[in-house]
Amino acid sequence: MSSVTMSEFRSQQSSLIAAAQREPVEITSRGAVRRAVVVSPEFYDRALQALEDQADVRAAAAARQESGRVSQEELEQELGL
Known part of the structure; x- marks a missing residue:
């Protein structure tokens, strides 16, 4: 740098x-x-996407711990897929 x-x-x-x-x-x-x-804009976009991916992973892990099981449908809905 x-x-x-x-x-x-x-x-x-x-x-x-x-x-x-x-x-x-x-x-x-x-x-x-x-x-x-x-x-660069490309570097910024990659960094932002990586942060969003980490947030999605944490949200999915938290959802699994809340009820023990999460259906694929519930997970996709929570992640906006």
Whole structure:
């Protein structure tokens, strides 16, 4: 991951956004305080999907523990499938 200061990001915005298509770019200020991370839309979409998948797995596990058994139909309905 690349790391740049806020002022560097301001002066090199276009090239750093292009670099974020290959790897995340961390933006810092006041020495080392991380302020933001710029990523490609594809990276963002994959990360968001992974978080949603984890939430679905946790919800299914919780449903199984509540009543001991969950039908496939109930699980699909809960997961919105």
